[in-house]
Amino acid sequence: MSATASHSHERSHSFSFLKGRQREGLTVWSRRSVLKASLAGFAGLTFPDLLRLRSQAAETGGTGALRKSKAVILLWMTGGPSHIDTWDVKPDMPSEIRGPFKDIPTRLPGVHLCEYYPKQAAMMDQLTLIRSVDCRESNHEPNMVMQTANLAAEPRLNPRGHLYPAIGSQVARLHGANHPSIPPYIALNLKDRSHVAWGGYLGQQFDPFNGANVSQLFQLPAGLTLDRIKSRQTLAEQMSQVRSDLDTSGQMASLDRFTAKAFDIVAGGRAQEAFDLSKEPAKIVERYGTHDWCKQALLARRLVAAGSSFVTIDLSNHSASGTWDTHGDNIPPYGGIWSGLRPLLPTFDHLVTTLISDLKDHGMLDDTLVIAMGEFGRTPKLGTQGSTDGRDHWPYVMSMLMAGGGYRHGQVIGASTRDGGDIAERPVSPGDIAATIYHHFGIPHDATYLDHGGRPNRLVEQGEPIRELL
Numbered sequence: 001m002s003a004t005a006s007h008s009h010e011r012s013h014s015f016s017f018l019k020g021r022q023r024e025g026l027t028v029w030s031r032r033s034v035l036k037a038s039l040a041g042f043a044g045l046t047f048p049d050l051l052r053l054r055s056q057a058a059e060t061g062g063t064g065a066l067r068k069s070k071a072v073i074l075l076w077m078t079g080g081p082s083h084i085d086t087w088d089v090k091p092d093m094p095s096e097i098r099g100p101f102k103d104i105p106t107r108l109p110g111v112h113l114c115e116y117y118p119k120q121a122a123m124m125d126q127l128t129l130i131r132s133v134d135c136r137e138s139n140h141e142p143n144m145v146m147q148t149a150n151l152a153a154e155p156r157l158n159p160r161g162h163l164y165p166a167i168g169s170q171v172a173r174l175h176g177a178n179h180p181s182i183p184p185y186i187a188l189n190l191k192d193r194s195h196v197a198w199g200g201y202l203g204q205q206f207d208p209f210n211g212a213n214v215s216q217l218f219q220l221p222a223g224l225t226l227d228r229i230k231s232r233q234t235l236a237e238q239m240s241q242v243r244s245d246l247d248t249s250g251q252m253a254s255l256d257r258f259t260a261k262a263f264d265i266v267a268g269g270r271a272q273e274a275f276d277l278s279k280e281p282a283k284i285v286e287r288y289g290t291h292d293w294c295k296q297a298l299l300a301r302r303l304v305a306a307g308s309s310f311v312t313i314d315l316s317n318h319s320a321s322g323t324w325d326t327h328g329d330n331i332p333p334y335g336g337i338w339s340g341l342r343p344l345l346p347t348f349d350h351l352v353t354t355l356i357s358d359l360k361d362h363g364m365l366d367d368t369l370v371i372a373m374g375e376f377g378r379t380p381k382l383g384t385q386g387s388t389d390g391r392d393h394w395p396y397v398m399s400m401l402m403a404g405g406g407y408r409h410g411q412v413i414g415a416s417t418r419d420g421g422d423i424a425e426r427p428v429s430p431g432d433i434a435a436t437i438y439h440h441f442g443i444p445h446d447a448t449y450l451d452h453g454g455r456p457n458r459l460v461e462q463g464e465p466i467r468e469l470l
Contacts, residue, residue, distance in 0.1 A: 068367075069178045070441050071304040072171070072405075074312040075297075075352060075372040076147075078195050079140065079322020080398070082378035082391050084420040085337055086114050086345065087399035088131045096382050097419050100338050100389065111412055116345035119353040120401075125410040126356065128402045128469065132414025132423045135376040135395040138430070140194070141321050143375050147197035147312075149434030149460055165449065166197030167434050168310035169206040170459055173449070175441045179307025181270040183209035186303055186311045188296045192319035196312055201451045208312065211275070211299070274306035275299065288354055291347050297355045304368055309441070315348070324374055328387020336389040337382065348372075356403045369405030369440050371433075374398070380421040397423050400433075405440050407469040431463020439465040 082099070084090055089103040089112050103112040106124035113121050120127060137154055138145035144153035148164040155161035165173075168185040177184035187196050187208035199206035273279055277299060288294040293315055300311040316323045318333055326340040334340050352372055359365040377398035378391030385392060397416045403409060414426035435445040438459060445463065448456040 068442065069307075070175070070309065070405075071178065071364075071368045072168075072310050072437055072440065073297075073300045073304060073355070073368060073370050074147075074168070074310070075348075075355075075370070076143070076195065076312050076314055077322075077324045077348075077372060077374035078143065078191075078314055078316035079325030079334070080374040080376045080378065080393060081324045082326060082337060082341060083131070083397065083399035083416070084378065084380065084391075085341055086117065087129050087401065088416055088420055089114050090418070090420050093419060097380050099382060101342070108410060108412070114345065116342065117349045119349045123353050123356065126403055128407070128409045128411050128413060129399060130402070130413045130428050130466075131397075131399045131416055132426050132428055133373070133377075133398045133400055133433075134423060134427045134429050135398050138375045138395050139393075140325070140375045141192075142194040142197070143322075144197050146373065146375055146430050146433070148200075149430040149463065151430070151461075153197070162198070163200040163451070164197075165200040165202045165206065166208070167437055168208060168312060169197070169199040169202050170449070171310045171437070171441055171443070172206045173202055174443045174447060175309055177307050178309050179270060182274065182303065182307035183271070184309045185209065186211050186308050187314060188212070188299060188311060189292065189314045189316070191314055191316045195314045195316060195322065201449060201457075211303075270306055274302045274308075277302070284358070287358070289350060291351075293347060294351045294354065297351050298358075301355060301358055301362070301364070305362065305364065322374070326378065326391060328383075328385055328390025330387050331385060331390065334390075336387050337391060338389055340390075352401065352403075359404060365404040366406040367404075369407070369437065370403040371400065371437075372402075373400035373433075377420075380419045394421075396421065402469070405469075407440075409469075411468060413466065413468050428466060429463050431460045432466050433463070435460045435463040436465045436469060439470075 084097070085099045085101055089101070090098045091103045091112065092098075102115040104115050104118060104121050105112055106121040108124045111124060111129075113124075135146065137151040139154055139156055142155055142162065144155065144161060144164065145151060147166050147168075149167060150164040152158050153161050153164035166185070172184035175184070185206065185208045188211040190196060190208075190210050190212045196208055198204075198208065277285060277295065280298065280302065285298065288298040293313070296313045300313055303311050320333060323334075323344065324341070325334050326337055327334045329336045329339055352370070356365065356370055359368050359370070376393055376395040379394045382389045382391060384390050397420070399416075414428055415424045416422065417424045438445040438447075443459070445458075445460040445465070447459050449459065451457055
């Protein structure tokens with residue numbers, strides 16, 4: 001697959017090789033034609049081929065046999081949240097550094113958060129803050145380095161930067177979904193494809209399933225009914241039986257199996273029910289609240305419960321570089337710290353604590369690692385780019401949050417300098433974060449994948465699981 005083909009997700013799909021609009025004729029001797037006939041009723045839906053390719057990858061991927069119900073929910077704070085105004089407050093610094101917010105104590109002695117995080121403060125014994133994340137080389141539009149753990153994944157500077165696979169894509173390849181009828185890697189609330197990392201060298205079959213388009217997926221075209229789709233499936237099964245004596249490789253049976261899985265996903269099976277929030281008890285829906293981000297968090301919990309292994313929520317309200325990109329009031333649509341960041345914080349505080357509590361109530365927290373982070377931190381001093389209280393990108397240090405996954409929590413790892421401008425102790429790299437995620441799934445972080453030249457690449461070039469969590 002060429003770099004161009006692997007990067008053109010919006011113009012093609014994984015079933016385009018069938019050339020479904022071209023007349024080829026149909027004979028029972030053509031496996032290509034049988035497949036085309038069996039899938040014609042799906043009106044271009046590509047799941048059978050996706051499932052087949054994912055199965056082949058799992059068979060050849062080394063550790064694909066692992067199927068424990070482990071999962072990650074990544075709360076992607078698109079744009080890069082200010083660490084100083086959230087998780088790494090600096091109350092003793094001058095106002096131009098500490099910002100406009102007050103600080104509050106938490107359940108951990110000596111640990112303070114910003115005043116708009118009271119629910120996290122009360123839950124701090126169940127959380128881990130990392131205040132020394134090294135984000136150098138990370139950028140956004142596209143957001144690649146932190147989501148791939150590869151410092152070369154910077155398409156603005158590296159023409160091959162878009163080809164480094166997302167951590168979620170590697171999990172889809174080497175661990176797979178926890179249930180075969182659920183996509184393993186799902187992106188929710190995706191405002192722009194540049195907000196998440198994709199399959200890259202692994203191929204489009206390991207791209208995230210775009211949950212933002214799920215309503216279109218489950219809505220059948222006019223004149224197409226489930227009965228008609230089922231009849232097509234039955235026809236494929238009958239034709240497969242005709243060929244069963246001739247097909248010594250067993251490929252036809254395999255194709256039928258994947259088509260059946262695709263039918264189950266599209267025609268109202270496990271996935272469709274997982275995406276349907278009306279199936280959730282009213283008291284749980286009310287607990288999460290009406291904000292769209294919070295609804296996405298509830299949806300993520302439902303998808304993990306149904307069998308997805310990696311769910312990323314794009315916490316953004318627009319398709320620009322991200323809602324957390326608080327450059328200043330004079331630079332729309334971002335706003336500064338007061339008018340741009342402040343309205344986000346209570347919503348995020350409610351979202352993350354409700355999600356963690358709900359996972360715990362459902363007995364899922366030990367198997368689900370919750371991660372909240374963005375691309376980088378923000379400048380130590382306010383007033384960048386001619387604004388009154390904006391903060392620009394700052395890749396030298398950022399803070400992030402972790403919870404669940406069966407790890408040790410109730411701690412702060414690392415520290416920034418007194419002004420929040422650099423790492424003071426215990427640097428944590430993107431590779432360390434990725435290695436911790438792979439450790440959670442039981443995937444060796446020294447496993448490899450092949451680039452387009454057939455050369456092996458390690459999942460994690462430099463990094464180890466974060467020892468304080470183990």
